[in-house]
Amino acid sequence: MMNSAAPKTYSATKFIEGYFNGMPKGKESSRTIDQILTSRANQLAPDPTIDIQGKAEALAGYKDSVFFKMDRNTVAERLKSATGYTGPVDVTTNPYDNMTTSLPSADMDALDVRKSRDLSQKSTQMDIETKEMVKKIGQYKQGVIQNTFDDFTGNNYIINGVEANRDLPTGKFIPIMDKPKLILLSHQDAIAQTINKTLMDQSFQPAEPSKSKLNVIPDLTNLVRTIPAKRFPLLGDSPSKINWSEVKVGAVYKEKGTDRKFIYYAMDSNNPSIVDVDKKYYFDR
Numbered sequence: 681m682m683n684s685a686a687p688k689t690y691s692a693t694k695f696i697e698g699y700f701n702g703m704p705k706g707k708e709s710s711r712t713i714d715q716i717l718t719s720r721a722n723q724l725a726p727d728p729t730i731d732i733q734g735k736a737e738a739l740a741g742y743k744d745s746v747f748f749k750m751d752r753n754t755v756a757e758r759l760k761s762a763t764g765y766t767g768p769v770d771v772t773t774n775p776y777d778n779m780t781t782s783l784p785s786a787d788m789d790a791l792d793v794r795k796s797r798d799l800s801q802k803s804t805q806m807d808i809e810t811k812e813m814v815k816k817i818g819q820y821k822q823g824v825i826q827n828t829f830d831d832f833t834g835n836n837y838i839i840n841g842v843e844a845n846r847d848l849p850t851g852k853f854i855p856i857m858d859k860p861k862l863i864l865l866s867h868q869d870a871i872a873q874t875i876n877k878t879l880m881d882q883s884f885q886p887a888e889p890s891k892s893k894l895n896v897i898p899d900l901t902n903l904v905r906t907i908p909a910k911r912f913p914l915l916g917d918s919p920s921k922i923n924w925s926e927v928k929v930g931a932v933y934k935e936k937g938t939d940r941k942f943i944y945y946a947m948d949s950n951n952p953s954i955v956d957v958d959k960k961y962y963f964d965r
Contacts, residue, residue: 825874825899832873836866867907868932875900876930879945886945886961904963909934909941924954932963940964 834853837844840862844853855863878884883893884900910933913926927933932941942962944955 825878825896825903828877829870829874829903832870833866836869837863840866842866864908868910871903871907872910872928872931874903875932875943879930886943887959889961901963904932904941907932927955929955935962 830852834844834846836842837853837855840859842855842859842862844855846852847854855866857863875884878896878900879886884896885891889897910931912933913923915921915923927944929944929947932943934941940962941964942960944957944959945961946956946959948954948956
């Protein structure tokens with residue numbers, strides 16, 4: 681480092697890079713660290729005894745005569761045996777030539793554990809988010825909407841003169857099916873009363889449905905689907921003029937020419953005697 685041209689920027693990394701410069705890029709010509717070091721050592725301090733065959737030639741020449749010629753290879757082998765010399769280390773062979781590499785196989789058990797853990801974390805997060813949402817906007821317990829509707833229906837049977845028997849296991853009134861129109865009217869009025877109750881306690885907020893309490897909209901929608909919509913009240917004998925003073929907030933109507941059911945959920949602020957025709961809520965959204 682001190683002998684370098686720029687000692688402050690010189691580092692051990694640069695030294696290693698310089699020492700092993702020229703190293704192959706791929707495995708086809710790769711060498712081991714031992715091979716590289718041995719090659720460097722031979723360059724820095726060549727072994728003067730490497731030429732065994734030359735020494736064997738010189739020694740064998742002393743024994744040569746007209747009738748006898750000393751075998752040079754025998755002398756060379758004896759020199760190697762006597763000195764323990766094995767010759768220079770081959771640093772050109774590639775120890776990685778036949779090596780193949782592949783990605784490690786996946787541990788399926790570990791993957792299953794990780795997947796299970798991820799699913800558990802997602803489930804826990806969803807539970808936390810659900811609890812926070814319930815805490816924020818509130819929740820109607822399952823069955824409250826249906827029970828409210830059933831109570832209103834039983835009262836409407838009495839008001840409309842529909843004879844009914846109470847089913848003891850469920851507590852519901854079972855009408856005697858001799859007055860189908862009055863039974864239908866009782867149901868239509870009951871669902872309007874149920875919707876109005878949820879509008880008054882603000883558990884149902886049609887203007888901003890996401891602020892409605894949980895279970896309210898799905899339960900109301902299920903009731904709306906099963907009960908035919910009311911017909912619009914008409915003025916006199918006119919088939920097309922609607923008597924807006926008789927149109928009620930919360931009553932379920934059907935859009936003309938379609939099967940879409942909706943309610944008006946507020947009165948007109950400029951004329952409180954009629955509904956606000958712009959404030960509709962469709963149950964098929």
